[in-house]
Amino acid sequence: MKSQEHYKPVIVLxxxxxxxxxxxxxxxxxxxxxxxxxIVLPLPLELDKLFFPLYVGKQxxxxxxxxxxxxxxxxxxxxxxxxxxxxxxxGEVPGMRQVLAELKxxxxxxxxxxxxxxxxxxxxxKYPIFExxxxxxxxxxxxxTKPDPAIYSAVVDRYCNGRLPFFYTDDSPLYVEAxxxxxxxxxxxxxxAHFKEDLRRRRANYLPPDLI
Numbered sequence: 457m458k459s460q461e462h463y464k465p466v467i468v469l470x471x472x473x474x475x476x477x478x479x480x481x482x483x484x485x486x487x488x489x490x491x492x493x494x495i496v497l498p499l500p501l502e503l504d505k506l507f508f509p510l511y512v513g514k515q516x517x518x519x520x521x522x523x524x525x526x527x528x529x530x531x532x533x534x535x536x537x538x539x540x541x542x543x544x545x546x547g548e549v550p551g552m553r554q555v556l557a558e559l560k561x562x563x564x565x566x567x568x569x570x571x572x573x574x575x576x577x578x579x580x581x582k583y584p585i586f587e588x589x590x591x592x593x594x595x596x597x598x599x600x601t602k603p604d605p606a607i608y609s610a611v612v613d614r615y616c617n618g619r620l621p622f623f624y625t626d627d628s629p630l631y632v633e634a635x636x637x638x639x640x641x642x643x644x645x646x647x648x649a650h651f652k653e654d655l656r657r658r659r660a661n662y663l664p665p666d667l668i
Contacts, residue, residue, distance in 0.1 A: 464564045465622035465662075466615050467655075471569035471592075473627040474645045475585050477546045486540060487530065495528055502527070510572045513596035517541065517574050542578045551648030553585040559655075560588055563622065566615050567592035568608070570601045591615050602626075603634030623658050625651055 472478045480497070487495040497503060506523060509515040518534050525531055532540075556565055567586075569576070571594050580586050593610045595601040602608070612618060624635050624642040635642040643654045 463617050463619070464562070466564045466566055466611075466619075467559060468566050468568050468611055468621045468624040468640075470626035470628070470631070470645065471567050471571060471579065474549060474625060475552055475567065476548055476579055476583055478544055479546050480544050482543050482546065483540050486543070487528070491530065495530075498527055507572075508601075511570055511595050511601055512599050513573070514599075517572065538574060541574060545575065545579060545582075548583050548585050549648065552651070553588065555648050555652055556585060556588045564590045564615060566590060566611060566621075567594070568602065568611055568624070568626075569593075570595045572596045602628070602631040605634070605638060608635055608638050608640070622662065623655060625654065 469475060484495050484497065498506070506520065506527065510517060510520060517538065521532075521534055521537055524537070559565065565588055567589050569592065573596055576594055576596070591614065593607060593614065595607065598607055598610055600607050612620065620639055620641075622641070624632070624640050625645040626632050626635070626642070627645045629644050632642045632644050641658055645651060
């Protein structure tokens with residue numbers, strides 16, 4: 457996506473659980489059915505070690521399949537894994553497409569997401585809400601993930617003309633707090649109604665850059 461040429465206030469949004477819902481349990485349930493035994497996730501530290509190279513673009517899903525199969529005791533091929541992997545994404549977050557459509561004429565809408573290539577390609581193709589975005593910064597193309605300050609800076613440099621975003625929302629308190637440390641106005645996302653209320657309050661306190 458091109459960076460903006462004419463400045464508008466920028467709203468930055470996480471993707472997972474803000475624009476599209478995620479449910480990893482769907483995959484675990486399906487794998488358990490296929491294997492006729494309960495499949496459980498590894499410990500969080502093991503998951504982070506396994507998937508971090510995927511999310512920073514160092515490896516692809518296909519690259520780590522052997523490790524995933526061995527870790528979970530499975531023997532699935534790439535296409536089987538790809539199909540299951542995308543089932544995690546269960547649909548647009550209710551109400552958010554309408555909210556973004558209402559905001560689009562006044563704001564630039566930019567996604568900031570820790571994600572990998574298979575999921576990102578899938579959501580761009582499947583979910584119309586992503587057509588409302590003016591741009592995005594995603595971890596697998598940047599080589600870094602939230603809460604690294606550099607990935608937040610990439611948003612500012614690319615889409616905000618060096619200014620801070622008007623507002624940022626994310627379902628992760630950790631990532632919201634990281635943004636606040638950089639001076640961003642940010643709130644934890646819960647649903648579309650609360651997002652609209654957060655924006656209403658932000659508008660009430662907003663002073664345009666040319667008046668500062």
